[in-house]
Amino acid sequence: MARLEPSDLPGDMTDHIVPTRVYYTIFALLMLGTALTVAIAYIDLGVLNIVAALTIAVTKATLVVLFFMHVRYSTRLTWAVVIGSVFWLAILLALTMGDYLTRSWQVYGSV
Amino acid sequence: MADHAGAHPAAEHPAALAHQFDDLEQQKEASTLGMWVFLVTEVLFFGGMFVTYAVYRNAYPGAFAAGSRELDVMLGGINTAVLITSSLTMALAVHAAQTGNRRALVWLLVATMALGGVFLGIKSVEYYHKLVEHHIPGPGFRFAEAEYLKHAQIFFSLYFMMTGLHALHMIIGIGLMLFMLRWAWNGTITTEYYAPIEISGLYWHFVDIVWIFLFPLLYLIGRHV
Numbered sequence: 001m002a003r004l005e006p007s008d009l010p011g012d013m014t015d016h017i018v019p020t021r022v023y024y025t026i027f028a029l030l031m032l033g034t035a036l037t038v039a040i041a042y043i044d045l046g047v048l049n050i051v052a053a054l055t056i057a058v059t060k061a062t063l064v065v066l067f068f069m070h071v072r073y074s075t076r077l078t079w080a081v082v083i084g085s086v087f088w089l090a091i092l093l094a095l096t097m098g099d100y101l102t103r104s105w106q107v108y109g110s111v
Numbered sequence: 112m113a114d115h116a117g118a119h120p121a122a123e124h125p126a127a128l129a130h131q132f133d134d135l136e137q138q139k140e141a142s143t144l145g146m147w148v149f150l151v152t153e154v155l156f157f158g159g160m161f162v163t164y165a166v167y168r169n170a171y172p173g174a175f176a177a178g179s180r181e182l183d184v185m186l187g188g189i190n191t192a193v194l195i196t197s198s199l200t201m202a203l204a205v206h207a208a209q210t211g212n213r214r215a216l217v218w219l220l221v222a223t224m225a226l227g228g229v230f231l232g233i234k235s236v237e238y239y240h241k242l243v244e245h246h247i248p249g250p251g252f253r254f255a256e257a258e259y260l261k262h263a264q265i266f267f268s269l270y271f272m273m274t275g276l277h278a279l280h281m282i283i284g285i286g287l288m289l290f291m292l293r294w295a296w297n298g299t300i301t302t303e304y305y306a307p308i309e310i311s312g313l314y315w316h317f318v319d320i321v322w323i324f325l326f327p328l329l330y331l332i333g334r335h336v
Contacts, residue, residue: 017206017209017210018202018206020203020206023199023202023203023206024199026202027195027196027198027199030195030198031192031195034188034191034192034195034326037326037327037331038184038188038331041184041327041331041334041335042334042335043335044335045335049331049332049335050332053327053328053331053332054327056327057323057324057326057327060323061320061323061324064198064316064319064320064323065316065320067202068198068199068201068202068312068316068319069312069313069316069317070309074143075140075144077140077144078140078143078144078147081144081147081148081151082147084151085147085150085151085154085155086154088151088154088155088158089154089155089158092155092158092159092162093158093161093162093165096162096165096166097162097165097166097169100166100169100170101169
């Protein structure tokens, strides 16, 4: 495979050292997200409870991937692999649930 | 691996550079990419369990909500905070490795391992509570809400499988940190060669992300009822 040229890279990735204040900021946001998700769980929002919980979880996971795992500062090839993992997971979820959610004739227990 | 260090001036061929790579940057890219490819397989490994959870939660929402109300949000929440803090110390450990601060690196690795140990300790307390309450699926399973007796066992089966697999990853992570600690201690890790710390960190953060999803899905679903 051809070497990536510096111009192919988002930002300067050569030995990129993330300043510690970025880590502390992300840490504070993750803690805030945790407190928020617990607080929201005690409020009855109907179906929105699961939507809110998953939105906060996805946001927290994205912050970890981008900053703690340095993907924000990584090569496009790394980006492709990371997005690929999410894409394949989405196939797994979407096709499986697409099947189960449309089997309306199948009677599950009501509990 | 042949050692060509004698054949070239040190500036052309850093000691930490394996001969199949052009330069240190390419070497680091390769190890990071390799770790990410491994993490893709991990995402899909855990993904199978998350899909199973989604299918059964969709089928038996009442039993899953009742099951999750039996879990201790306080302990689960504290564990979430502990794990996020361990991710911070891990990220700071990578920073210490990059800046050549060996003393800080050693202490931050110890802190990461200690926090991982606290997480596993709290998890054990939770498992013990479940044992005492007869919430282990099987013939001895007891559940206060009789109509959920059957399907709450599916919830607890998934609870033990998912948190158990996650805990196994934590144990492996702490094992990795022991190796990192040794390499940090004996000077193997330098500002030129810190990829082992970096990719162990990727693994540790991945395990943190799994818990970020497990906590709301297992502990918080149906909490408001």
